Amino acid sequence: MTLRMSEVAKGDQLPTLEVPVTRDDLVRYAGASGDFNPIHWNQRFATEVGLPDVIAHGMLTMALAGRLVSQWAGDPGAVAKYSVRFSRPVVVPDDGEGALVELSGKVAAKNDDGTVKVNITARSAEQGVLSGASAIVKLAQD
Template identity: 60%
Template sequence: MAAQVKYDDVEPGQEIPARTFAVDRANLVMYAGASGDFNPIHWRESHAKAVGLPDVIAHGMYTMAQGGRFVTDWAGDPGAVLDYGVRFSSPVVVPDEGGATLEISGKVEEKLDGNRVVVALTARSEGQKVLTRAKAVVRLA
C-alpha cells in the first residue's frame, strides 16, 4: 500500500492520477461468489444477449468497488473512506476474449474539517462513462 496522503499536502482541484483496472470474466465469477449475485448476465453471454445486452456485463457493485479501491489506494489507508456514493450510467461490457478495462481518475473537490476531503471520481470503460456523481468523503492523515 502507498504511503498515507496527508491532509496538508492536498488542495481543491488537485488531480489524482488515473489508474486502469483490467476486468475479465474470472473477476466477475469471483465477485459473484463473494457477493452472492449469480445473475447470469454477469457470466453467460447467451443470457446477456437474450435480454438485450451487447455481452456479459460487470456487476454494478463490482464497478463501484473498483472506485473505492482507487480512493483507498490513493489515500494509503483502507479505512479512509467515510462516505461513498455513485450513480451507474453505463455497464462495463466484458467480452470473453480480452476482457475490458476500467479507467478511474479523481479530483479533490473540497477540503472539510477533521482532515476530510471530498473526492470526485470519473470512471470510464472503452471510452464510455460508467459512473456518474461518484464522490467519496475521505479522512486523510
C-alpha cells in the same frame, strides 16, 4: 503511506488507475458476492435480455472506483462516505482481454472538518460507467 491533510489541495488529481476486468474476474466476484445473475456470466442470456454482452457487476465497478480513493489516501478506513450512480454497464467480452475500467479522481473540496471531497470518474470503452461518483475522505492531520 498514509496521506496527510497538509499534502492535499483543492484541484489535485489522483493518480489514475486502470483495471482490466475479465470473465474470470466476474466468476470470482460472483462467488465472493453471491451474485450469480446470469447477465454476469452467460452471454446467451445477457443478449436475450437486451444487453450487448455479459456485463460486470455494478458493485464490482463501484469497488474498483473505491480502490482508486483508498489507494490514494493510503488507508481504506479513511473513506468516510462514498456514493455512485450506475450510468452504463461495463461490457466484458469473451476475448481473453475483457474490459478495461479507467479511473481518475480530483479533489473537489478541502473541508474545515479534516475531510476532502473527491470526485471520481470511471470509464470503460470510452464511455462513463458511473455518474455522480464521489467520496468523502478523512485524512491524517499534521
